[in-house]
Amino acid sequence: MIVAAIALNTFREAVRDKILYVLLAFGTLMILVSRAIGWVSFGGEDKIMTDIGLTAIWMFSGMVSIFVGTGLIYKEIDKRTIYTILAKPAERWHFLLGKYLGLALTTLVNLLVLAAIFVGYLWLCRAPVTLALGEALWLTFVEMLVVTAVAIFFSSASTPILSAIFTTIVFFAGQLTKWVVDLGAVLKDSHPWAGKVLYALYLVFPNLHNFNIRREAVLATQDRLQMAIPANELVACTVYGLAYTAALLLAAHLVFRRRNF
Amino acid sequence: MQGTANSPEVAQWVERVARNASGERLAQWGYTLYFVLFAVGVALLLAFSFLPDERTPDAADTASRRWLRRLSRARWYLAHSGAIILALLCCISQQTGVDERRGFIADQDKRYEKAIRQLAARKDKQEALRAEYLYIPQGNALTYMSLGNTSIAADYVWLLSLQYVSNSFRRGHKFDMLLRFYDTVLDLDPHWVEAAINAGKILSALEPNRYAVEKFYTNAILKNPDDWRLPYEAGRLFVVPPSNLALQADYSRRAVAWFNGVITRLKRRLEKTPASSPVAAGTTRQIKEIEDLVARLAVESGYYDAADELLWKAAHDETLPKAMRNAAATEWLNAHSLVIRTALQRAVDEHKKRTGAWPADLRPALGALKSVKMVPFDENGWPVDAFGFRIEYDPASGKVSSRGVNAKRTLQAASIMNALLDLYRSNNGGEAPRDLAVLQTFVRRFYGNPANPPGPAVLDALGADLNTIVSPLGTPWEYDPKAGKVVLPGYCNAKVLFRNARKIVGDEE
Numbered sequence: 160m161i162v163a164a165i166a167l168n169t170f171r172e173a174v175r176d177k178i179l180y181v182l183l184a185f186g187t188l189m190i191l192v193s194r195a196i197g198w199v200s201f202g203g204e205d206k207i208m209t210d211i212g213l214t215a216i217w218m219f220s221g222m223v224s225i226f227v228g229t230g231l232i233y234k235e236i237d238k239r240t241i242y243t244i245l246a247k248p249a250e251r252w253h254f255l256l257g258k259y260l261g262l263a264l265t266t267l268v269n270l271l272v273l274a275a276i277f278v279g280y281l282w283l284c285r286a287p288v289t290l291a292l293g294e295a296l297w298l299t300f301v302e303m304l305v306v307t308a309v310a311i312f313f314s315s316a317s318t319p320i321l322s323a324i325f326t327t328i329v330f331f332a333g334q335l336t337k338w339v340v341d342l343g344a345v346l347k348d349s350h351p352w353a354g355k356v357l358y359a360l361y362l363v364f365p366n367l368h369n370f371n372i373r374r375e376a377v378l379a380t381q382d383r384l385q386m387a388i389p390a391n392e393l394v395a396c397t398v399y400g401l402a403y404t405a406a407l408l409l410a411a412h413l414v415f416r417r418r419n420f
Numbered sequence: 421m422q423g424t425a426n427s428p429e430v431a432q433w434v435e436r437v438a439r440n441a442s443g444e445r446l447a448q449w450g451y452t453l454y455f456v457l458f459a460v461g462v463a464l465l466l467a468f469s470f471l472p473d474e475r476t477p478d479a480a481d482t483a484s485r486r487w488l489r490r491l492s493r494a495r496w497y498l499a500h501s502g503a504i505i506l507a508l509l510c511c512i513s514q515q516t517g518v519d520e521r522r523g524f525i526a527d528q529d530k531r532y533e534k535a536i537r538q539l540a541a542r543k544d545k546q547e548a549l550r551a552e553y554l555y556i557p558q559g560n561a562l563t564y565m566s567l568g569n570t571s572i573a574a575d576y577v578w579l580l581s582l583q584y585v586s587n588s589f590r591r592g593h594k595f596d597m598l599l600r601f602y603d604t605v606l607d608l609d610p611h612w613v614e615a616a617i618n619a620g621k622i623l624s625a626l627e628p629n630r631y632a633v634e635k636f637y638t639n640a641i642l643k644n645p646d647d648w649r650l651p652y653e654a655g656r657l658f659v660v661p662p663s664n665l666a667l668q669a670d671y672s673r674r675a676v677a678w679f680n681g682v683i684t685r686l687k688r689r690l691e692k693t694p695a696s697s698p699v700a701a702g703t704t705r706q707i708k709e710i711e712d713l714v715a716r717l718a719v720e721s722g723y724y725d726a727a728d729e730l731l732w733k734a735a736h737d738e739t740l741p742k743a744m745r746n747a748a749a750t751e752w753l754n755a756h757s758l759v760i761r762t763a764l765q766r767a768v769d770e771h772k773k774r775t776g777a778w779p780a781d782l783r784p785a786l787g788a789l790k791s792v793k794m795v796p797f798d799e800n801g802w803p804v805d806a807f808g809f810r811i812e813y814d815p816a817s818g819k820v821s822s823r824g825v826n827a828k829r830t831l832q833a834a835s836i837m838n839a840l841l842d843l844y845r846s847n848n849g850g851e852a853p854r855d856l857a858v859l860q861t862f863v864r865r866f867y868g869n870p871a872n873p874p875g876p877a878v879l880d881a882l883g884a885d886l887n888t889i890v891s892p893l894g895t896p897w898e899y900d901p902k903a904g905k906v907v908l909p910g911y912c913n914a915k916v917l918f919r920n921a922r923k924i925v926g927d928e929e
Contacts, residue, residue: 200575201582202618207575214572334567374571378611 161249162257169261170268173227179269182226186219186273194284205286206381212277213295213373220270220303221330228262228310229322232415251416259311259408266303270296287380291387295376298393301400302370306330308407309365315415333367336360365403369396454512457505464502471495559607574609577601585622598623602636610643617653630657634674648685652710655679659717660876668876672721679714683707708740712748719755724762727755735924742925749921757805757822760795763788764803764811765820778818782811785820808920809911821894827912829892833881837888837897837906840878845904852904856897860888 173179193211197204232255235241244254274296281288309329313322339361343354376387471492557565566573581601602619605612620640623633637654644650655678658671686707693700715730734740734748767785772778779785782803789795789803796804803811807824814821844853844862853859864886867874874886882888891897891906898907911917 196575196579199579199582201622203575203578203612203614206612206614207579210572210575214569217569331567335564337568338564368568371568373569374609374611377571378609381614 161253165257166260170264173265182219182222186215189215190277209377216273217299223269224303224306225326228307229314230319232314233319252412262307289380290385291376291379294387295373298370304404308404312407312411315411333365336364336366337368461502461505464498468499559604570608574605577604616640648682651678651681672717676717724758728759745925749924750918753806757825761822782813826893830912836881841904856888856899
């Protein structure tokens with residue numbers, strides 16, 4: 160109950176944030192412009208349009224998670240409003256989880272709005288729409304759950320600017336962890352230990368590339384197929400995302416419970 | 421200027437002058453507007469400096485004083501507006517200066533190309549090509565740069581390649597890097613088949629070497645082994661006759677090989693599709709159409725037996741449209757006649773090898789026809805080709821020939837001959853050539869220009885030496901100088917020649 164109250168309040172606070180609307184407007188603009196970019200092409204107009212739309216949703220949802228998420232806890236501490244919350248029968252984990260769920264709800268609403276505009280626009284332009292797009296959007300949401308947890312983790316320990324920088328680094332690096340293993344293979348002869356270290360890093364770092372099935376979804380949609388990846392793979396990616404989110408929130412709680420305001 | 425008052429050159433010149441004049445008028449209006457705005461900006465600033473800063477009303481004020489006080493309240497608005505206008509004018513002035521020095525994107529592109537040309541002149545061509553290559557990031561680099569969003573990176577390279585093609589026309593048709601662009605697109609999005617198909621089409625339009633384009637398709641097919649569209653396009657590459665007719669048989673063989681691959685893939689797809697679905701009907705139709713194409717190509721590539729079987733099947737397929745069955749039957753007459761002729765020729769050659777002499781007639785070779793289905797014989801026991809003509813044999817040279825096959829070729833060659841006679845007339849004031857030797861001189865001179873080589877149809881009809889004297893029948897063309905047309909023997913008539921095809925499809929009158 161307490162968690163739900165904090166979450167709803169966080170959501171209300173986030174939707175009042177101007178940055179959310181700026182990002183939403185840019186995301187919408189990018190989706191709408193995608194058709195014009197498709198026109199320039201010789202063939203593949205629908206594919207280019209779908210590609211740009213999915214990438215825009217991913218990019219702007221990521222920005223919402225990073226820029227809105229990293230300021231939330233700090234703002235409460237800075238304005239001293241956290242005292243009024245913690246003075247009530249609310250534990251610190253209530254506060255942290257509430258903040259996280261509120262932000263996740265904001266991300267979900269943002270993603271749903273952009274997705275509705277995207278799918279509506281595809282439909283208007285008579286481009287193919289299948290459930291494969293839903294798969295890609297679902298995994299984008301799961302990815303945002305992880306990114307939001309990363310933002311909350313840094314936000315519970317640091318200032319908003321540093322948190323934004325760290326979360327952005329994790330967001331970027333998380334997309335490329337797959338290639339870290341390849342780099343280890345290249346360095347295997349010259350630095351035999353490098354491969355092991357890089358592999359360990361690969362396992363520890365969130366592998367956000369798992370959630371990127373945009374290429375598969377676009378191709379499946381062009382071929383009028385309903386599934387971009389098999390259902391068991393979709394479930395595996397979702398479980399991976401939720402487990403990583405839980406780990407990050409626990410780590411955030413560990414830091415936050417020892418923090419003095 | 422050589423043109424008359426109404427000539428297109430004059431019209432173009434007038435249009436150009438008018439366009440320049442309108443451009444100049446626009447520029448003059450622009451300057452006027454610029455100075456008007458400048459004056460307004462300065463006036464607003466002057467008004468700001470001359471208006472007294474008197475806001476507090478006084479009971480003793482006169483009417484004019486009261487107006488001045490009211491205006492005084494807007495003093496800062498005037499200052500801001502004037503300053504904004506002047507600042508914007510300053511920006512415009514600087515921007516036009518920068519544009520003049522740096523130019524727009526097209527000018528920048530031209531400067532870049534100039535630099536590349538200078539590099540090519542100074543160093544070697546490879547160096548210039550390498551410098552140009554820096555323009556396109558590699559597939560791997562783009563994967564990292566796009567944070568793993570390879571699909572959108574492929575879109576970017578694809579759009580870049582289209583820009584490169586359009587710029588290349590301006591550069592004088594240099595497409596050195598096109599293949600690199602397309603390979604990058606394939607690396608980034610290996611399953612984007614539509615792009616691979618379009619890339620192949622662009623390449624085949626710009627790259628005269630079909631085998632180089634085929635390599636690109638092979639690369640794409642390796643990445644999409646189950647997709648039928650790519651081998652289909654690869655096959656289509658070789659359906660267009662080559663400019664070098666010596667390659668025709670190889671072209672057809674390659675096309676047949678690719679199309680057979682398409683049929684296999686389509687059949688595999690058909691097995692997975694429910695029989696009642698519209699996709700299944702479409703796929704079946706596609707298979708039949710490609711089989712028909714394969715059959716025709718098989719004739720050109722020398723696979724007469726395969727063509728014979730496929731065309732016979734197509735000619736009797738009730739599900740195919742009548743026109744398609746008719747065409748298949750016509751081609752079957754040719755293919756089947758070629759099967760008969762080839763079997764007999766082989767037997768005659770073997771006889772010569774065995775005895776050292778050509779047989780006096782075809783009797784010793786007739787045994788070879790046992791392996792051929794449906795060989796008609798005339799009342800004298802002499803083999804007849806599918807068109808209904810006796811198989812011809814020359815004991816002096818040992819050459820077996822089918823009159824029907826030759827007549828079909830002659831019919832096609834005659835239409836080319838008549839077109840060349842028309843061309844001669846239009847180049848010689850409507851006069852027809854006196855004889856075909858005159859036409860031959862004209863044709864050889866006409867196609868002797870390297871910029872105007874003969875097309876595949878002309879080469880096929882006249883041969884590489886552009887011979888307008890001898891017809892495919894092996895005899896000289898009969899020519900009517902009054903009509904300016906070649907005259908064909910009575911049997912070289914489509915109605916007579918293809919009467920057996922009409923019997924096959926049940927279309928006999």
